[in-house]
Amino acid sequence: MSASTLLDRIWDAHIVAGATPVVDGAEAGELPDLLYVDMHLIHESTSAQAFAALGREGAPPAPRRAELVLATADHTVATGIPLIAGASVPAASGGTTAQAALLERNAAAHGIAFRGRGSGRQGIVHVMAPESGLVLPGMTLACGDSHTSTLGAFGAFATGIGTTAVGQVLATQTMWMVRPKVLAAEFSGTPPPGVEAKDMVLALIGRIGGAGAQGHAIEFRGPAVRRLPMDARMTLCNMAPEAGARAGMVAPDDVTFAYLQGLEFAPTGALWDEALRYWQSLRSDPDAPFARRVGIDVAQLAPMVTWGTTPAMSAPIDGHVPLAAASAAPEETADALAYMGLQGGERIADLAVDVVFIGSCANARLSDLRSAAAIARKGKVAAGVRAIVVPGSERVAAAAEREGLRRVFEAAGFAWGAPGCSMCVAMNGDQVAAGERCAATSNRNFRGRQGPGARTHLVSPATAAATALVGRFADARTMA
């Protein structure tokens, strides 16, 4: 048998139909397979039109396997944080509550489990699903959201799909997908204190570029990944799409199994033993055919801060904003700097911020909040800075409150919001005003992402907390 990657093992176990139809002029590897989807996650902003497609154009009137679908509301739900100056609920929307209510009705009509606010289990879909044990090694998962890649941290194949595909998964529990190539990202060494998973993955994206992993899944490997807890592995996989990847993955190991054992939906007894035996086989062979390998020594890394309008535009905290003329893409760099209100050449540590956002599916799990709180407890939010913490799920919020983390944040001057996507996708009214600079633990710094004219700098939770206290981008290595 030829050597396989982790992706191959999962893929081959889920092919319902091989590459069909046969099309004239198709190249090898160009045609998709029809893959079975073991768990389908849905949220309010990409599912309404998919439900509407049921019963039309030959589609069945009801989902094929309602018990393999999990719904929550995250993109549009209010955090309860007072609107910030200059921001407003997005216009032309028909309101922000209609979608979540519609999803709840659709779920009820079709017998789909819906985790709404107050259920104790609501949250950002990529945060609430794994903490319930519905994401297990060897599974395939799909969701109408690019950051579904997060769930590959469990040794699953998890990918974002569009709304037409959401409709197909509802109707058939399958999706058409071309098998991605695999890029092996090998992380070695021990990171300095204050350097986190976010910094590791921003460094990778900066190295290979925003389209560097297009057509690929990224398998995060190496001793520096093996040492990471699940929360941090999810941060790595969450950011894989920012390098253009279709998925991120980490082979499951004892860290994974220890996390899963005893969770709500994890198998028990003999089924656990059977599953565990299979999960232990889920890894890439030593001579697996990776399309590409990239190596990063994390001992050499510093906390990273993005300065531009793609996640690939980043610099170490002790570095500088680049000069457009000296960059590899002068025109694109100049455009990005103009949008960001930068000249080029500034010290990153000299840039003052107006807003700090700790949240999102990249960095709103319990370990993220612990990391930020460890720094927040050492001071107060700087004058003129508005800092907010939005936990990733109701379970994370409850645990953080039990541990006293909410008290720590509030005593330091951070506002604490109810769980959801909040200021990452900025669909619920939590926005950064035009021209304001925001240090955000989220995953995208595109133009207008946090609101029209908003200037987003992506950072780790530790860097965000340190920055909130100092009022300028601050080095978590000296404060951790």
Place this chain on the structure above:
Amino acid sequence: MTVRNPIAGTAVLLEAPNIDTDQIMPKQFCLRTDRVGYEDAVFHEWRKDRGSILNDPRARASPLLVAGPNFGCGSSREHAVWGLLDFGFRAVVAPRFGDIFRANAGAAGLVTATVEDDAFAALVALLRENPGTRLALDVVAQQLAIGASAPALRVRIPAFHRHLYLGGHTETGLALHHDAGIREHERRRPAWMPTTLDGAPAGAPRST
């Protein structure tokens, strides 16, 4: 449905690289729950600039969009594809596309064609010089004809998407043909795979 091939007419040129789906379809329009009527939403912020090529009357009549590398990167929102279709585009030509955008486009009937970098540079130069040049994208032959005389450019359109577009198929329809295979797969699924019906009462997240 009648299949339109070749897709012929003028083109809008947006040559910047990395045009993400947040630019194509700003978030506020993703709060809608219908599938039509996104023509005013597409590139909403960009069109606030009166000088934008998208405000040129010819733009709405152009079936082709020629865009810079990595077009459609970022968010999976299919609303970006719907907006381009509602605006009037039938195909996008670019050196590279975001993977999910491209898959969404294929599923929704927007043709995506890739060109080699040097051919793209030539195409950009030509459209800068003569913005009204007529192009014709042949989905079957995978060729982009330029004007009347220049040699056609070789483009690549994913085979599956050509099959969908030319045959008038939907992905769901094709998947439904495999009902027997789906049942067979379901018989083989391991018993440890979870359903949302299992499970104990809500507990705390595992601290890691």
